[in-house]
Amino acid sequence: MLRRAVLQTFRQGLAQSFFKRNAVSLSETTVTHQPIETSDEADEKSVSKQKPGDESGNTVVVAPPEFRFMYPEFLPDPAMERRNRLKEKLERIDMLQRRSVVEIPEFYTGSVMAVTVADANSPNKFARFVGICIQRGGSGLRAWFILRNVVDKQGVEILYEMYCPLIQKIEVLRLERRLDESLLYLRDALPEYSTFPLDMEPERRLNNSVVPINPLKVKLRPRPWLERWERQNLQGVEDLNLPQRFYDKAEKVAKPWEKYDLMLQYRKTIPAEEQEKIFADVHSQLQQQEFKRKIRRRRGIDNEQ
């Protein structure tokens, strides 16, 4: 009984150990292109395309289709009541300005990252945290991601806002994707799935053009859990082995018609024409920044030599 109480408080501790930190950084990592999973873009290449041209005969530069996965925070919040084109345009300018100062690399849920934040209260004035990205969200300058790690047997999650001026450096130590878009189930999984050494070195990838998908299936601890994982259609979790009544109730409560609700999907997405316009706007500047970084890095290597 005592042991169960301890486990309970441990899990509550995990849930309650949210605290915000922000940091800024200047680092240079190669911007890689990810494999496009949807059947739409299965055959397209990761090079910026030139449209055949509008009526005037000028070529129109169009961003590659993977941009929406690499930079999802450039797309605005789809809720119609909160759309404001001017505000979105100004935000994009600010985001690009911030990206020219700090390198915010491409990452996905399931990537292991290290973030360095300016912290007045720590001895080195910087605080570095390594963790696996379990969720990312927000749009525009409010874009955030959550890193999770287990430190001294205590699960710790930190929410970082990507464009906060306190962030010094964002490094991606292992760039990969998982089978789910949200890894919140790691809170109920065995601790080894969330543990990463704090002095982890960045890993080199053999194939730079494709972001690998880790097909790992995670083992969960026995119930009680923080959420009803059996109702969420998780791909990255091992068989839950629950009594049948759980699955029956999940079926009763499920909304299978939402899969066919076309207007629900529409209200949750930004239409393709708008996406193209936004990324065409942003694409040339991002390319310029990447180019400058490469030059700086090459110069740095030459100076060392």
Add this chain to the structure above:
Amino acid sequence: MNQADLSKLVSALRIAVKPKPRRFSCPEGPAGRLEKLRATVTALVKYERIELNHPRAEEAQGYAERLISDAIRNGDCHKHTMEMADYWLNEKQLVHKLFKVLVPRYQNYNSSFTRLVLGPKTYPGYYVGTAILELKGNPFPALQPETHNYHYWLHNVLLEEAKKEFRSARQDRNAGTTESVTAES
């Protein structure tokens, strides 16, 4: 987590889309709402012009536009589009009509594919009134007369110029009489 969903690419709809969907009362609840709208969309694709109550017409218009725009964007070899067409069209020959007739018809449209015209509000009856929902390019006679812009037709241009001349002449005359009055006083 208010990031836009990236899993599907959708075309922009050229109709006014309200931020919240309408709920329809039915015994099956939310599941029944889509069943009802399915029947409406099937009827629209089958008959190309239907008369029904205004709220259901507005909702069905959105779903019909989405179905047609997906069919145009992805074609009939796209698995998801075919699943949607299979769900939304209760009669399977209408799936053929969608891809073989409606997609070529609307391929180069820059406007919406459907038209919603408000119908009569008969008393006593449903307060919100009826509406007529039709697919554009249908073979029936038009519901509303065509609107032409007659402003730049020759006789109207000449008449406008004549009016301007008359008014300026009247102004000069009035100015002349007031001056003579002030001069006298």
